[in-house]
Amino acid sequence: MFADVVVLREHSRPFDPDQHDGFYDVAGGRRRYTIHAKVFRQWFGGSARCSAALAWLHKQGLLVMGDRLAFPSSASAEWAERTPLA
Numbered sequence: 670m671f672a673d674v675v676v677l678r679e680h681s682r683p684f685d686p687d688q689h690d691g692f693y694d695v696a697g698g699r700r701r702y703t704i705h706a707k708v709f710r711q712w713f714g715g716s717a718r719c720s721a722a723l724a725w726l727h728k729q730g731l732l733v734m735g736d737r738l739a740f741p742s743s744a745s746a747e748w749a750e751r752t753p754l755a
Contacts, residue, residue: 674702701733706750716746723749 677692691704704712713719724741726732732749741749 674704677703706746710746719746 673689674691674693675689677694689705690708691702693700693702695701709722710716710719713722720742723732723746727734727741727749734749734751
């Protein structure tokens with residue numbers, strides 16, 4: 670399975686999760702990825718592995734949460750989901 674993750678360019682159309690699995694932009698020389706939650710779960714084969722991957726990303730400081738406080742949960746991935754501003 671190959672992911673359809675596209676670059677989000679300034680002045681581009683809003684992201685459509687029905688057309689792409691996700692998008693990325695470049696900030697400070699680093700790529701920042703936004704992946705549709707349903708697709709992310711599929712990549713990891715279900716809820717348990719998805720939650721473990723999100724917890725690892727969070728622990729490593731790689732999960733962008735904005736001003737929102739997050740408490741990782743093994744029961745659900747909702748704590749990490751948010752609506753992108755792009």
